[in-house]
Amino acid sequence: MIDVRDLSVAFGDVSVLEDVSLAVEEGTFVGLVGPNGAGKTTLLRAISGALEPDTGLVSIDGTDIHTLSSRESSQLVSVVPQDTTLSFSFAVRDVVEMGRTPYRSRFSPPTVEDRERVEHALERTGVDRFADRSIEEVSGGERQRVILARTIAQDTPVVLLDEPTASLDVNHQVETLELVSELVADGKTVIAAIHDLDLAARYCDELVIVADGSVLERGAPESVLTSARLERAFDATAAVTTNPVTGSPVVTALPGEPRGDADTDDDENANTATGERTNGPARVHVVGGGSTAAGVLARLEAAGIDASVGPVAETDVAAETARQLGVDRLTVEPFSSLEGATITALDRERRRSDVTVVADLRIGAGTRPVLESLADEDAEPLVVVESTPFDERNAVDEGARDRYERLRTRATTGDPETVVGRVLEAWNARSNADPDGRDRHDPIESDDD
Amino acid sequence: MQRPGVILAWSLGLTVLLLAIAVASAALGPVRIEPVTVALAMLNAVVIPSGVETGTWTVPLLEWAVPRPSLEYSRVFAFEVQRSHQTIVGDIRLPRIALAATVGFGLAAAGTVMQGFFRNPLADPSIIGVSSGAAVGAVATIAFPALIPIGLRPAAFVGAVLTAFLVYAIATEGGRTPVATLLLAGVAVQAFLGAMISYMLVHSGEGLRQAVVWLMGHLSNSTWNDVGLSLPFVLAGVLVLGAFTREMNVLLLGEEDAHHLGVDVERTKFLLLALASVVTAAGVAVAGVIGFVGLVVPHIMRLIVGPDHRILLPTSALAGASFLVVTDTVARAELYGMPIVPVGIITAALGAPFFLFLLKRQEVHAL
Known part of the structure; x- marks a missing residue:
């Protein structure tokens, strides 16, 4: 239906699109x-x-769109723009009626078909309730529906939407995309730029990741939305989980630097992200806080490893990240000293996990029990990741330093960016040395603890 | 949707209003005439073409005599009206009223188009330099009659149309004419032409007063001949513009939206600009620079009938005609022996405060 071939567009010296090719089947979203x-x-x-375009070809239904007159192309393609200039008080019905412009002749009144299409569009979008009000008086969500109604009245086989949900609140976003899905079900071909990845994943048949003026990836949402690709496209750390209600991928952007080019160095990370990991720890407990721990949680989650975190202050960024990721967390009041119950809980979480990660642990008067808990032999395998020098984290004394150093010597150490690799390393080393050692970590058993 | 019936009703109503104002205006003057007599005299002045007479016309400069066909007219009615009254109404007041109506009709229509075209509430018919161009032609004819032998009105008309096309050509690049560029090119060209006008005024000697009066816009000493020069352009121009009201509506959404709705944007822009310029030029050439009609009248009508050009264009044009007839009736006070007040001064003096009133009430904030 839509065939884009080797499309390049530059504004002045700035290249915006480079050799973009994209073929879209009829009736897909x-x-x-x-x-x-x-x-x-x-x-x-x-x-x-x-x-x-500077070079390349766009053909719709076999015709080069750029050879068509406005009238001809407007009978093939309709567009819902990002923002419509609406600083004038046309009645809603008038705006919808403008969708029939491509079919109207200059001097004759609207045909029966024109009228029917407009009425149909008004009803279908629910705009008929306020059809006689001024477009200036309706809300943003209603206005978006009016423009959609105009598109429905225009009745073209191809519909393009540029951020149709950008300025809407969540119920209007869903309403709008439901309506677009209905159009697709009617056989229309729809391409929509959607900045909300979760909504895009939920409604689109296929996603195309556009980054730096070219198509990075395309395919079904589940296969396209992986943290590795998103990190490449958005230059940010992201975790992809599954929405328990809709079953579609949910993307959570996280604080912290992306780990770099996912294709080259950290191959195990990229692979785990696409679900190709076959062997590794099922659960990891993270001790520590701040953005380092948050980043560690995100990377573990992105790699498909269940994680838990704590003890961590409720207000800590790591706790918030854990909440967003749906990760188990052991929270305490900020600046409180750790009581026995908390340490017991920590011990339990630790034992349930295959690997314990210590991420930029801050040492205060109250954290001594934590270090003591970690000193326990069953805390191994241990991974220590650090991005802040120990002296800046140590608020106590040299005794704390000694305990921490002993912890380090027992652990695999690394920086937060490579934490998944270190965790796998530590787990492999441990399970090779002690093949039966995993039994005691069985989550079902540990629930009975 | 504006039903055709609504448009027709508004147009008819405003036409009746215009006729009533015309009768009232023609009744006023140093010689008071009963409105009934005025109405009869007006009917007596109605003519229809009855034949073609071929005369000759000499081409300026080249001294070529070419055949020039002209229409013969015959009167339709012959009511009994006192001869002096018939002369006053038919030959003195009516041509002036008809010219005021024609110019007001054209300026308001052109203003409506320009405001929609530029999506700018401050746009008026002269925004791309049409009035300045006309002024250059007119003042040049007054200051240096020997240089421009084609007469003041043709010179003003040619100056206006040439300026519009010059601005359009400057703003057009690669087949596209961005509205913002057009606006800025219009401002720059107007400034340049303003300098030319000032220079010519300084050197216009005895013609200075005539030039200044022309620049202010006036309708005194109007003849049926002036009406005959202006009306065909104005009427034809506005009629053709009337065929593009749907495109004007869609253009209000923005050019890209308009393109997606099947409007050939660049071609439509050129047509609208050309037609509005010709209509404005035809008005300005006979009446001088009359400001504020094309700015204020469309705004007022937009408040009343809404932004839909299908109804806004005809109603604005008719209201503009009435507005200028009323203001020119005030301007005719000069006939009572009062000092001369060019109608352009009155339109601005009435229009500007009214516009400010609307502005303060926040009713004129957008199109």
Whole structure:
């Protein structure tokens, strides 16, 4: 239906799209995702014919869109723009009626079909309830529906939407995309730039990740939305989980630097992210706090490893990250000293886990029991990751330093970026040495503890 | 959707209002005439073409005599009206009223188009330099009559149209004419032409007063001949513009949206600009620079009938006609022996405060 071939667009010296090729089947809902400035809007404008590409071809239904007159192309493609200039008080019905412009002749009144299409569009979008109000008076969500109604009245086989949900609250976002899905079910071909990855994953048949002016990846949402690809596209750490209600992927962007090019160095990370990991620890407990621990949690989660964290202050960024990821957390009041019950809980979490990660642990007067708990032999295998020098984290005395150093000598050490690799290393070393040692970590047994 | 019936009703109503104002205006003056007599005299002045007479016309400069066909007219009615009254109404007041109506009709229509075109509430018919161009032509004719032998009105008309096309050409690049560039090019060209006008005024000698009065816009000493020069352009221009009201509506959504809704944006922009410029030029050429009609009248009508050009264009045009007839009736006070007040001064003096009133009430904030 839509065939984009070797499309390149530059504004002045700045190349916005480079050799983009994309074929879209009739009746599919394709979502364009990617960071701001990646070229999504430009790609849509080139497909709609609003923008003349420097090189390349856009054909719709076999016709080069750029050879068509506005009238001809507007009978093939309709566009829901990112923001419509609406600083005038047309009645809602008038705006919807403008969708029939491509079919109207200059001097004749609207045909029966024109009228029917407009009425149909008004009803279908529920806009008929306020059809006689001024477009200036309706809310943002209603306005978006009016523009959708205009598109439905235009009745083109291809519909392009540029951020149709950007300015809407959550119920209107869902409403809008439900409506678009219905259009797709009717056989229309839809391409939409959607910045909300979760919504895109939920509604689109296929996702296309656009980054730096080219197509990074395309395919079904579950296969396209992996943390490795998202990190590459968005230059940010992200975790992909599954929405328990809809079953579609949920993307959570996390604080912390991305770990770099996922394709080269940390191969095990990239692979685990795509679910190809076959062997590794099932559960890891993280002790520590701050952005280092948060980053560790995100990377573990992205690698498909269950994690728990604690003890951590409720207000700590690591606790918040854990909450977003749905990770078990052992929280305490900020600045409180750790009581026996907390340490018991820590011990239990630790034993349930296959590996314990100590991430930038801060040593205060109250954390001594934590270090003592970790000194226990069954805390192994241990991984220590650090991004802040120990002296800056130590608020107590040299005794704490000694205990911490002893901990380090028993552990595999590394930086937060490589934590998944270190965890696998530590786990492999341990399970090779002690093949039966895992039995006591069985979560079912430990529940009875 | 504006039902055709609604548009027709508004247009008819405003036409009746215009006729009533015309009758009232023609009744006023140093010689008071009964409105009934005025109405009869007006009907007596109605003519229809009845034949074609071929005269000759000499091409300026080249001294070529070419055949020039002209229409013969015959009167339709012959009511009994006192001869002097018939002359006052038919030959003195009515041509001036008709010219005021024509110019007001054209300026308000062109203003409506320009405001929609530029999506700018401050746009008026002269925004791309049409009035300045006309002024250059007119003042040049007054200051240096020997240089421009084609007469003041043709010179003003040609100056206006040439300026519009110059601005359009400057703003067009690669087949596209961005509205912002057009606006800025118009401002720059207007400034340049303003300098030319000032220079010519300084050197216009005895013609200075005439030039200043022209620049302020006036309708005194109007003849049926002036109406005949202006009306065909204005009427034809506005009629053709009337065929593009749907495109004007869609263009309000923005050019890219308009393109996606099947409007050939660049071609439509060119047509709208050309037609609005010709209509403005035809008005300005006979009446001088009359400001504020094209700015204020569309705003007022937009408040009343809404932004839909299908109804806004005809109603604005008709209201503009009435507005200028009323203001020119005030301007005619000069006939009572009061000092001369060009109608352009009155339109601005009435229009500006009214516009400010609307502005303060926040009713004129956008299109």
